[in-house]
Amino acid sequence: MASPVSAASAGAPAAPQGAVMQILFSVAFVHLLNDCVQAVLPSIYPLLKHEFALSFTQVGLITLTFQCTASLLQPWIGLYTDKRPIPFLLPAGMCVTLGGVALLASATSFAMLLLAAGMIGVGSSTFHPEASRVARLASGGRFGFAQSLFQVGGNAGSALGPLLAAVIIVGHGQGRIGWFTLLVLLAILVLVGVSRWYGAHLRNAAPKFAGHAGPALPRSRVVGALVVLALLVFSKYIYMSSLSTYYTFYLIEKFHLPVGSAQIYLFLFLAAVAAGTFAGGPIGDRIGRKRVIWFSILGAAPFTLALPYANLFWTGVLSVIIGLVMSSAFSAIVVFAQELVPGKVGMIAGIFFGLMFGISGIGAAAMGSIADVWGIERVYQAASFLPLLGILAALLPRTERPGR
Template sequence: MEPSLDTSAAMPTAPAPALPRTVYPILGAISFSHLLNDMIQSLILAIYPMLKSNFALSFGQIGLITLTYQITASLLQPLIGMYTDKHPKPYSLPVGMGFTLSGLLLMSVAPSFPFLLIAAALVGCGSSVFHPESSRVARMASGGRHGLAQSLFQVGGNAGSALGPLLAALVVIPHGQRSIAWFSLAALVAIVVLTQVGRWYQRHPLAKKRGAQAAHAALPRNKVVLAIGILVLLVFSKYFYLTSISSYFTFYLIERFHLPVQAAQIQLFVFLAAVAAGTIIGGPIGDRIGRKYVIWVSILGVAPFTLLLPYANLFWTGVLSVVIGVVLASAFSAILVYAQELIPGKVGMVAGLFFGLSFGLGGIGAAVLGQLADATSISYVYKVCSFLPLIGMLTVFLPDIEGKRAKA
């Protein structure tokens, strides 16, 4: 009997070497690619003052550029995620970056507003492929530390978003629209890196088992639908507010405090750097204490600071924008992983849905807030948006689906 006991004891240890481990080189590569991708996107946002001047655009047209990019991305992302859940496409990542490269080059030579919209749409198509597939790769490489992996992935994007305005101030504004083409080198580097990631993805066992990984949801369907609805409203509050900063903060600083364009872009860089710092916090803390608590603190906890911002002087505007960036940014990793646990086995679809929502709501927000700014003022826009984080009170209705898993 003892030999059989030894054999049975050995059996559970046989798979131990095959247990998933966090693959930091892949997470680093996908985060770096995210940095380059989002640097390109935020560069476009940061040159809005130049485009407004060069093409005599209204705030409404500025918002329409963002809307075109965001809607293109948001409509396609869930569909691409749903398709690749069943049919993995490891090399779709460099192909998607090729769309971004094309959009960059077109924007550098665009002769009129319609061509700017086409360029924005191409960049949106690139994002529609990049984000759901990259989020899937991050989860595959997480080794079970899903919050950490999503935070590492997203901090690359936020760091890139912070670099965009700084590079716009240093490169594009002094040298003009044609200098946008210089950043095609960043897209080419990303294509090379993502090709290597695609090779790892293709060899990964989960790339061949995706269709077989459907799991049973922990909650009844009606509760899952309710929870997803609440998460959508939270994403709405977060991204409408973030859009008010990313698209119009430079205009706000110029209008209210009479800052020069480059100084205002540096302030935007500081805010986006704070967003990058905040992103890395939410995922690991969610792994440790639970996603719901992170969502609660991040969305509702930022409300006092957003309510103060429209009435602050220049110094306190800078301080409050940093606090808002850090606190608000910690939510998305937690929201995304929480949603993926609500709907097991649909990693790509959920990632595409929530990245798509973030882009789509951000685009709608840019257009709506641009029209509101044209009708009133930028300062009034910030007074209206300051109430958005109060939607975070809905977090109390989210079910507790993690239990002891939060400490895993």
Template sequence: MGVGSSIFHPEASRIARLASGGRHGLAQSVFQVGGNFGQSIGPLLAAFIILPHGRASLAWFALVALGAIVLLTGLGQWYRTQGHAKRAPRRAASAPALPRQQVITALVVLLALMFSKFFYIASFTSYYIFYLMQRFHLGVQEAQVDLFIFMAAAAIGTVIGGPVGDKIGRKLVIWGSILGVAPFALALPYVGLNLTLLLSVIIGLVLSSAFSSIVVYAQELMPGRIGAVSGLFFGLAFGMGGIGAAVLGTLADAIGIVKVYEICAFLPLIGLAAAFLPHTGAKHAA
């Protein structure tokens, strides 16, 4: 599954850009929201199918994967007949629009922002259920539903972020998304249940709006390396989430899950680094 995912995402991101008609942020958002929506219904499936019927019920979800194979086969045929599967000759236009040092600086800043975003997201996707159960004494099913609400909000934020970046500029979306979530993240560990649920929805909406803009911004930094850039940032997204889950789990065992949320609340402040992102010179760049 991991190898298949790593093969799929860079090429799928490239195809989304090819099919975008120039609205690259919108295309990336539509592509990414499919994954986000699938993740968001995971807690519901766990609560209402896997918990009552056991882990063997997971086998039925393989039918969804088989359907995806059929769709991807058709998409691969379209990709080949359009001539996009052939190696294109290198052109001068593929050179980065910015000096090498600025491109490197921008990539380092984007890596820091990815660390901030996906470590904080990991605290929700992996441990939000346990946080709700420990702090507010919720049952497993109720906590799973609340996790679904957070992840559904994240999916909606993904849809919104791309087209907004097309209109007002990617840098503004990146800045506003990651740094803008800081006040809500800092308040979250100190409020009651109802406000916790409300703040988690706001955090999911705002924080998830950045990823499509980050990917397209990086593609504009290195216009001749669309596949490589897409692979790098999708790989970082999944890798950061996995490492974050392991680190935060170890930390939770040592100091408690509530304390982990108090510490993670400071991660969005890394969004201040977005001030160092240069203008890319692309049509819709900030």
């Protein structure tokens, strides 16, 4: 249990612990709904590619549009709300997502697909930094646990998205996407309650968003550490984007699987990502976030290097291992960065969620171009070396308290 000092420094509300856990589970649940809806987009790429006669490059551009709109706004929203919190920004942003999903279900051109993807991205850009802040405020000082619980909700949603798409949309047509507006409406209702708690917290407490700041470090060391973290996010999410965006195409082309079977493999990979994410934060609270970051990215390299040369069975096994290992880093990276820059919880969350989305989008577009020119299998050969950048984790400073 957090001490009174750590609870205060986390900005924890003066409410029973059960009420705090209710808020944590609420934002994690909405993260599940939000990312489930977002995961529908790459899950239906084969359908959209066929119906709109898209090239792989155009498929990558849809991902790029979503990821860039989801990334560019996040740091600015986080920076602004660090100074002027806006509790009801959470349901308001989800309303934009609602419009994007409705447009995706009725789009009749490639331009409309891009607009729908952009609207879903804007909704995401308002949700992630503010919801991450709420999770930290409700953490009671267990920052890694709270961030992991929040993040695992999103990863669980990303895993469920392809499965639901296979059941609801594949074989039934684009119009079935409209059923996912019901999930967005449910998310809006839950976020109204979260926003009321958040607003009451702001009125009744003097939140200190920074939490534990770790040992004081020179500015140059902090900047250098943030650059290293950004490079690690780069290596992690370009590789993860190559899997999440093109994995179904890879399985269909190399192993001649039907679309439904390929999406089941994608579900298994994304489910492993969810499990690994949940483990990363609490383990980082116990043994140190630097060790988790080191193991998560560099430790995945042997498996990513083997994946392009595996048969179907080992492709499934290796993708699950890669998902488990690589996914454990992100919660540790976010909390590590928040400890480096105290007082900027929203901005740091926005930057790193923004980096995640932006790098994923750029990576998806680049990998799409590689696939168009050299084939989808070359995508995984080219990306397999990226986790070797995990060796840069050796350059990160220690931020844990002495004797932790």
